[in-house]
Structures are given as structure tokens and as C-alpha cells.
Amino acid sequence: EQPSAPKPVAAPMRPLPWGQLNFLQTTDTHGWHAGHLQEPQYSADWGDYISFAERMHEKADEIGVDLLLIDTGDRIEGNGLYDGSSPKGRYDYDIFREQDIDVICTGNHELYQADAAAREYTRTVPNFQGKYLASNLDYIKPETGETIPMAQRFRKFTTKNQGIRVLALGFLFDFTGNANNTVVQPVEKTIEETWFQDAIREDVDLFLVIGHVTLHGPEYKALYRAIRSENWDTPIQFFGGHSHIRDFARYDSKAYALQSGRYMETIGWMSIDGIKRKGKKEDPKELELRASMTFQRRYIDNNLFGYHYHTALNESTFPTEHGLNVSAAIHKARKALELDYLYGCAPKDLWMSRAPYPSENSLFSWLEKEVLADVATNPERKDNPRLVIYNTGGMRFDIFKGSFTRDSTYIVSPFTSRLEYIKDVPFKAANQVLPLLNNAGPIFEAENLKTWQLAPPEQLGYQSDIIAPQLPTQDSLFAGPAQAPLLQSSPDLVPGYTTKDDAGDDGDDTLHAPISFYKIPNCIQSTLSMPENGDPETVDLVFVDFIQPWILTALRFVGQTYNASHVEPYREEIFTDLLADWIKENWKKDCTK
Numbered sequence: 001e002q003p004s005a006p007k008p009v010a011a012p013m014r015p016l017p018w019g020q021l022n023f024l025q026t027t028d029t030h031g032w033h034a035g036h037l038q039e040p041q042y043s044a045d046w047g048d049y050i051s052f053a054e055r056m057h058e059k060a061d062e063i064g065v066d067l068l069l070i071d072t073g074d075r076i077e078g079n080g081l082y083d084g085s086s087p088k089g090r091y092d093y094d095i096f097r098e099q100d101i102d103v104i105c106t107g108n109h110e111l112y113q114a115d116a117a118a119r120e121y122t123r124t125v126p127n128f129q130g131k132y133l134a135s136n137l138d139y140i141k142p143e144t145g146e147t148i149p150m151a152q153r154f155r156k157f158t159t160k161n162q163g164i165r166v167l168a169l170g171f172l173f174d175f176t177g178n179a180n181n182t183v184v185q186p187v188e189k190t191i192e193e194t195w196f197q198d199a200i201r202e203d204v205d206l207f208l209v210i211g212h213v214t215l216h217g218p219e220y221k222a223l224y225r226a227i228r229s230e231n232w233d234t235p236i237q238f239f240g241g242h243s244h245i246r247d248f249a250r251y252d253s254k255a256y257a258l259q260s261g262r263y264m265e266t267i268g269w270m271s272i273d274g275i276k277r278k279g280k281k282e283d284p285k286e287l288e289l290r291a292s293m294t295f296q297r298r299y300i301d302n303n304l305f306g307y308h309y310h311t312a313l314n315e316s317t318f319p320t321e322h323g324l325n326v327s328a329a330i331h332k333a334r335k336a337l338e339l340d341y342l343y344g345c346a347p348k349d350l351w352m353s354r355a356p357y358p359s360e361n362s363l364f365s366w367l368e369k370e371v372l373a374d375v376a377t378n379p380e381r382k383d384n385p386r387l388v389i390y391n392t393g394g395m396r397f398d399i400f401k402g403s404f405t406r407d408s409t410y411i412v413s414p415f416t417s418r419l420e421y422i423k424d425v426p427f428k429a430a431n432q433v434l435p436l437l438n439n440a441g442p443i444f445e446a447e448n449l450k451t452w453q454l455a456p457p458e459q460l461g462y463q464s465d466i467i468a469p470q471l472p473t474q475d476s477l478f479a480g481p482a483q484a485p486l487l488q489s490s491p492d493l494v495p496g497y498t499t500k501d502d503a504g505d506d507g508d509d510t511l512h513a514p515i516s517f518y519k520i521p522n523c524i525q526s527t528l529s530m531p532e533n534g535d536p537e538t539v540d541l542v543f544v545d546f547i548q549p550w551i552l553t554a555l556r557f558v559g560q561t562y563n564a565s566h567v568e569p570y571r572e573e574i575f576t577d578l579l580a581d582w583i584k585e586n587w588k589k590d591c592t593k
């Protein structure tokens, strides 16, 4: 772990079930390869994860089973380790490549910016040669304009210890926001291609489908149907990502899917037993033992307490030299990038979804009332009434009371988005835009725009608010059956994930006290420089560039025929820099003293 990482807190644990074939999965790490430096339960870094994987490989070899490592994309954007350098990822790509990943694919974040997509092609694909799969993704070579597969479409291999024959595929969901040097083919179209149809007819013991794809979305439904239609009995293991949640799905008794959260908080564990090795002469005794198939999952909290527990090692026996070297390289990179440089001191915790919006502890209330109200001002138009709209997905993480560093800035706001505007929009029309963005999904569908894409991806995993029960008082512990659910949360448990998935509620490796999750709107709005009495005739409609397509569609719906040519820059600086300046100015206190 990093020298400044807080020590993990001991907690009740569930062991990892082992099978013939086992997996460790990372997804949506978004550059958090230094681990969480303000949260003890997620404080292990990429070097620790390397030690963990190496120790688990030793154990797998010892008991004669297999272990494969998976990463399902969105490795970049979201942490100073990637975003804080120029060019971005100057240190992060070299750190990430140190993990020995067996099957890896692309996320949407690798493709938003043309330079990031180019780095994916020139750095990450060669770093994981033969393991990087791009079943529905092409790259356009800048030198020739030629469209070529980003990486190989599939991989067929046999596992080391068990001799299981695997056919692996690697997908990205039907993403449309990619830069113009890549082509994402809709999954349904890829399924029709000859190479795919041939691949799913290969004689293998297991299909492995990894993807930056949510487990319950249309893409995996289509892939499941296609593979199952040709292979009625072959096990299929899916690994997904994108929505930042812990999730496990059962498609049928031999087809399951795992998704391991976000931001290096969670390492996914999957174990499969009872795989029939069609190409091998089986020992009848072993066959009997493995008569029925099992698919078991765990969500591992990324911290050293858990890593020691799962490997039965300790502080001195757990780390490998390789892992320690990578932790040291991360520390060196963080120093070079001055990520601990203090911008200010956050006066209180500000939550994305742990506090309701609006409220005193809502990050979005703070953004709306304090930050936008200040930074969404163009000196030349400062007296013009304006509505400023910001999508909640543009903010990526909570702010904890205390030190706010250069790193925190990228953690909260990693994107290179800018504020832009349409001048002199009739107020009556402009005033209808926010409610449409928040409530009128179907009107955007015709333009192939999805309003849920405006909100943080975590929202996809929750249908309604989850309000964590208060920790029980001594009295309530003895209050009878009505209090039964409360009895499950002990005052000693650390707050954290309490996941419910298709297999029940015993997936988390660490027993946690639950955390509240409040739904938030897709967008928020600051109303600035309004006349004291009555409504203005017109306003400047200011918004963050990412949401321009939605804004234009909403305006068209209320009868205003604006197009992209009417949109002008409102502030020159990227929003992240405006935010950093606001913090330097308004949270000046040094709380390290």
C-alpha cells in the first residue's frame, strides 16, 4: 500500500470458495491504482493486488486448479495517477501493465478522447499482446486511415493445471460517444459476422465472455442467446462492467455473470466447479465428485487485511518483490505528479449519493449553490440572467472532510469538459429544459440519446432510494421481532457494501454495516443574475459541453430550433481547473496542521 494509506480495519470475513477454474476480476479502476488514500477498507494499491494474484497463483498450482485474471476496461479517467500528467497516463500505463492479466478488453473511457484511444492501441494492446480482445471494436490508423481490429477478436486457450479448453471473447457495450478514430460495432451486428459464428461453434469446455457491458443489459442477453443456441450444455462465464456496481447474474444453470464494482474498491472472485473436460479422459472418481456444476462468487474489499486473510499470510510473508516494486513505482509517480499538493480543506463530507439531494451534505447542492454560482460567470455577460445546467455524471466521487489535494480534483472531476452556452434563449423555453432532462426520457430516445447517461453510472444499479437502518441502540437490540433486520447490523461493522444479487446476500467477503443510497437527478441547475421581480424575457443557457446533444434536443422539443452552430464557449478553462481554483480560493485553510 502507499505510505500515506490508512490501515485497514479488522472485520468479520467470508472465505473464498475455490473450484477447478477460478478468476480474479477488476473493472472500472479509472486510474485508482494507488488505492483509496482516505478510505481504509479500499486502501490496497495495484502492487498489493499483484502480490495477491501471485500468492493466489501459488495456491492454485499447489492444489492443481487454475486461476485467470480478467480486466473489463475503464482503466483511465478518474484519478490523478492517470489524469494528472501530460500526456495523460504517463506513469499509469506502465504501472497497470505489471499485472499478469489473461483476458482484457476496452471500456468506453478509453475511447472518449482520440488521444486516449490512440494510446490504447499503441500501448495497452501491445502490453497485453494475445490477451487483449476486441470482438466489436476497430481502430482507424491515423497514418493510413485504414480501419483495423483494435486487437484480436477472440482467444482460444487451454488452462495450465486443469487442461480446460476455453474460448474467450471481449466486448464493449453499444457505445456511441467514441472519438472518430475508433468504430464500435453494435453487439447484435457482431453476432452475425462469420468469425463470431465460427467461434461459437468451436469445440471447447467453457465460453468466457468478458466485456465492458452491464450484466442485465441487451448486449449480454443477445450474446447469451447466440452462444447457447449453438451450445446447449457448455458452461458460459461472463464478466461485465460499466455500471460501477457489484453484481452477479444467473442466466441459466450453467451461465453466470460477475461484475466487480469500481475504482479499485472491489476485486471480483469467481470459482467454477464441475466443468466437464470433453477433450480429456476423466478420472471417474473426480467426475463423481464433480457431478454437478457450481458457480460461486465473492466481492473482495481491496485492502491488506482481506488479502492477508484470503492467503493465510501476514505483513511479512504476503508481499512479493514484484508487488513491492510496483507499489514503490506508484509512490514515485504520485510524488512526481505532486498529487498530495494541498489545494484546501473541505469543511465537511459532501456525498454524491449517501446524502439526499438537495441537502446540506449533498455534493450536488454544494456544486449548484456554491461552485456554479461562482464559476459559471463570463465577465462579459455576468449581468445577464442565466440558467446553468450540469449533469450529475460529470462528478465522479465524494469529497471527504479534510485535505483536498491536486489528486482530489481529478477524483471528483476528471473530465476535460468546458462550459458553453446559447445566448438569449426565451426564458419560457429555457426553463423547461431541466425538467425534460430529468423526467422525459422517451423524447430523447428518437435521437438515440439516453437520459440515464447524464447521471453517474452507479444509478443504473438502483431502482429507488436505499435508506440504511440506524445502528441499533442497546434498547432496540432487545425490542423483539419487529427490530429483527436491525439485529444484523452490529455497531462494530465498518460501513460498506451489502450486496444483494442473483445468488443472495452473502457475496461480500467483508461483513459491512449498510450505507444509504439516494437517487439523484440527471442534471442540476443554478439560476443566476435573475431580475428581482418577475421573469426575464431571455436568458443565457449555460451548460457543460458533454450534454450539448441533450440540450439541443430538449430545446427543439419546446419549439426552439437551435443547432450546434448556436453554441458558443462560455468559459475558456476546463471545468476541472475552474473547480480547483474555486477550492484554492474558498477552502484556503490548511487542515494538515
Ligand SMILES: Nc1ccn([C@@H]2O[C@H](COP(=O)(O)O)[C@@H](O)[C@H]2O)c(=O)n1
Pocket: 028, 074, 108, 109, 112, 242, 243, 244, 391, 392, 393, 394, 395, 415, 416, 417, 452, 453, 454, 455, 456, 457, 546
Ligand atoms: N466528458 C464526460 C464523460 C462522461 N461523463 C459521465 O460519465 C458517464 C460514463 O461513466 P462510466 O464510468 O460508466 O463510463 C457518462 O454517462 C456521463 O454521465 C461526463 O459527465 N462527461
